[in-house]
Amino acid sequence: QSALTQPRSVSGSPGQSVTISCTGTSSDVGAYNYVSWYQQHPGKAPKLIIYDVNKRPSGVPDRFSGSKSGNMASLTISGLQAEDETDYYCCSFAGRYVVFGGGTKLTVL
């Protein structure tokens, strides 16, 4: 049950796009199309922003999109806004357990 690998930080300017990668193995990300992404502001509970690799819950802007290729999933945020600056976590179903990534801090320059 090793954590998925995410970059510790990424950055981008307002209006630009950024992509956060999430690397797993053939037992988790590569095995299932059940990757989700969470946004977490400091001191707050996580918020679901992507599920089943590329689906958005109601109310999440279409600036947020997800994809997957092999053992790596990605979250792309387009048209960066100041309020996007926070922490993001990927998550994958892995059969009898669930594994999260270590988290990525997004800085909007």
Add this chain to the structure above:
Amino acid sequence: EVQLLESGGGLVQPGGSLRLSCAASGITYSNYAMSWVRQAPGKGLEWVSTTHDDAGTTYYADSVKGRFTISRDNSKNTLYLQMNSLRAEDTAVYYCAKRPGRGIFDIWGQGTMVTVSS
């Protein structure tokens, strides 16, 4: 409005026990699997345990297997986490979350802090 409210956190000595509760409102609680996810101070999220809607199937992270027990009372719309043999590394904010599908946590509580220290 869907709401999950955790309680039961606090300070406990190493080797001690604690039981967390999570009360659900605004949903047909018995229809959903529920999970516990924790976050150590300044660290990332860690899945802890999941129970299916009928409580007949449960799963645990290796880090808590044999020490923690997840359970639910559908008549009270409440989820529990019994934590025994607590260690310093169990110190974290514990969140309960509604799990409508595999690897999906769509509703989260506000979290309850557990501190294991002498």
